[in-house]
Amino acid sequence: MKKCNCFCSIIPPDMVDNLKKNGVDVGKGMANADRGFRMRRKLKIASMGAIQPLVGNANRIVYDCQHTTNRQLALVRNEGAAASVDVSVNNAYDFAGKVREFYRTVLGWNSIDNNGLDIILNVHYSKKYNNAFWDGSQMTFGDGDGVIFVDFTKSLDVAGHEMSHGVVQYTANLTYSGQPGALNEHYADAMGIAIKQYALGQTAQTSDWLVGADIMGPQLQGMAIRSMKAPGTAYNHPLLGRDPQPDNMANLYTGAADNRGVHINSGIPNKVFYLVSIGITTVSATKLWFETLKVLKPMTNFKGFKTAIKKMAKKMVNAGKLPATTIGIVDSAFATVGL
Ligand SMILES: [Zn+2]
Structure with missing residues (x-):
């Protein structure tokens, strides 16, 4: 795993600061707030059976944070599985598929790292969380507060933006300053x-x-x-x-x-x-x-x-x-x- 030099959120800090100043609850949570998620991930995958890799494709793996700041908490959809009843899960899965397809078809690039890296997507992060971010290894989406922002999985350009931070990390790795x-x-x-x-x-x-x-x-x-x-x-x-x-x-x-x-x-x-x-x-x-x-x-x-x-x-x-x-x-x- 190539090291990321950024914590790349879609909502810029000045916008978050303005919201806080004006009394808007932006939702609690940070990328480093979840401990032990790797262990949970292993357990969850083991319990649902091995994920079958597709030739030339990275697997999409969607987790539900269940409104906590614990990521990779509950595996809810993996590559090839039927659609969920949860629209956020399906948005994250479908949009990650569009991003993966664009990189492969138009740019000849296989997933985020050009080596079929699995695409890990976390939805329902925290409560009313007004942001989405790439932290160097996975995507995380908040639900928004429903007033200023709505569900962050709803936007294909946001999904493309966050996953592209991953691609930048595996290419030029531009310093985040x-x-x-x-x-x-x-x-x-x-x-x-x-x-x-x-x-x-x-x-x-x-x-x-x-x-x-x-x-x-x-x-x-x-x-x-x-x-x-x-x-x-x-x-x-x-x-x-x-x-x-x-x-x-x-x-x-x-x-x-x-x-x-x-x-x-x-x-x-x-x-x-x-x-x-x-x-x-x-x-x-x-x-x-x-x-x-x-x-x-x-x-x-x-x-x-x-x-x-x-x-x-x-x-x-x-x-x-x-x-x-x-x-x-x-x-x-x-x-x-x-x-
Ligand atoms: Zn960004």
Whole structure:
């Protein structure tokens, strides 16, 4: 298991802080709150019989936390098993399948680690837990409080985002701080939205380019956690505050909050990805981004990222894998965000 340098939650800390400040119960629980879960997992799997591996596929294994902070508590659905009566279990299972399919079919990548790693999904984490996260080895989803956020398993782009943090961990392993951390967040958003567009048959032109629109509660309809098309405009609400994302280097966040702005400055590369997708299609942009991810280093910053994307674009155009227009479109997209 390659070591993860992040605790990657979909709801950024500034948003959580605003909710707490405004008296919203965000739900208790942290990734390290559950002790002994590995032992329980072994026991549960043994009690339900061995899981049969599928050729070329990672197994999806869904656990119900039963509203506790104990993960891998009760095994409720594994690969190939019939649907559950619990919609959260089925959402987690189905969406993990879509993510796995996208990586395999479009990017030629087998599961999270390219080696068929099992996909472990925990649902009903804690009580009214307003978040979902990847902790280096598994996904965990809260139910939301039903007011600000609803069930976090409801969103394919959230599932794609969290699992893509796992893919980043097994490729560039971008350090979860400052600009490398913002690139880590960016990759999770880009892959998440690309997976959603692919699964729903959307294009760069027809997608809303919103991350997390499906988990917003009744008070926040029409808002989202982030907008890749128009960073900084996803939400503006008394309980949540205002979307802090910049879409240009001129407004780069340089403070200490949010691991030095990982969920804030990701708006800049997000905008680049949106613009390139509009120019060459999201699938082509995703291929370019993913091939580049394989050569990035843990400390790559935005400038290094731009250099690497441009170099990879040339290589892929020369190999006939991308249209010749890609190079000009990439240049112009980076220029638009001041990079
Ligand atoms: Zn994230």
